[in-house]
Amino acid sequence: MPGLELGGFAPALGSNNDDSTIRILRIDLKHFEFRLLNASSQIGNERKSIKEWVIGHGLVAGINASMYQKNNLTSVSYMKTRDHINSTWVSKDRTFLAFDPKDKNLPAAKIFDRDCEDFAKVREQYRSLIQSIRMVSCNGKNVWSPQSKKWSTAAIGMDSKGRILFIHARSPYSTHDFINLLLALPIDLKRAMYVEGGKDAQLYINTGKHEFEFLGNYTTAVEGAKGNSIAWPVPNVVGIALISNPK
Secondary structure, three states, X not given: OOOEEEEEEOOOXXXXXXXXXXXXXXXXXXXXXXXXXXXXXXXXXXXXXXXXXXXXXXOOEEEEXXXXXXXXXXXXXXXXXXXXXXXXXXXXXXXXXXXXXXXXXXXXEEEEEOOOOOHHHHHHHEEEXXXXXXXXXXXXXXXXXXXXXXXXXXXXXXXXXXXEEEEEEEEEEOHHHHHHHXXXXXXXXXXXXXXXXXXXXXXXXXXXXXXXXXXXXXXXXOOOOOOOOOOOOEOEEEEEEEXXXXX
16 A cells, blocks of 8 residues: 555564564555544443454554553543543653644654653644653664563654654563664664553554554463463554545
């Protein structure tokens, strides 16, 4: 599909579970626009799998929007659209995915870093914002410390051309190592934010001709002995819709 590219990368630092592949969906903003879907804005507050969210709203692809609180609805950090506020809490996290700009001359979507940009200004410029944990700084650096714990990962990145990347790895990696792997890939990654881990981490794509669903796995070896095969319901999803008449 024009404006959409899916790549699979098997890094040298392999994982001992699954196939160790990192999948990346590269999105050209000239062809697609972003949507934030929240269970908290729906009647009944129904959570759904990423696949169900995407199909139900006529989208092409979707990924987790962020981690969520114990009420299974509210994002752990700031999250809003032009019509709905899911969370008013501006946490200490340093990155924001912003889209739906008020001025058409602004980038249609961009990952902003609070260490390099003024959040108050960005909040006035964009109608939809998602705050989450920074993985790659505005200087292109890995900001996570080494760690022993490993899990599946869903993330959102941006390259030097402003294209947005939906990133998914079912195999468990420590986040520090995972970021280093991403920076070593030929994807020109400049910024990235963490959006989910473990069994909830999902990426779904349906172009009409091709369909892909990537699921996260259980975190512990005991739980994950057979591997997760369920697309678990989640409350908040970032999706993309095809622009009917791209410029």
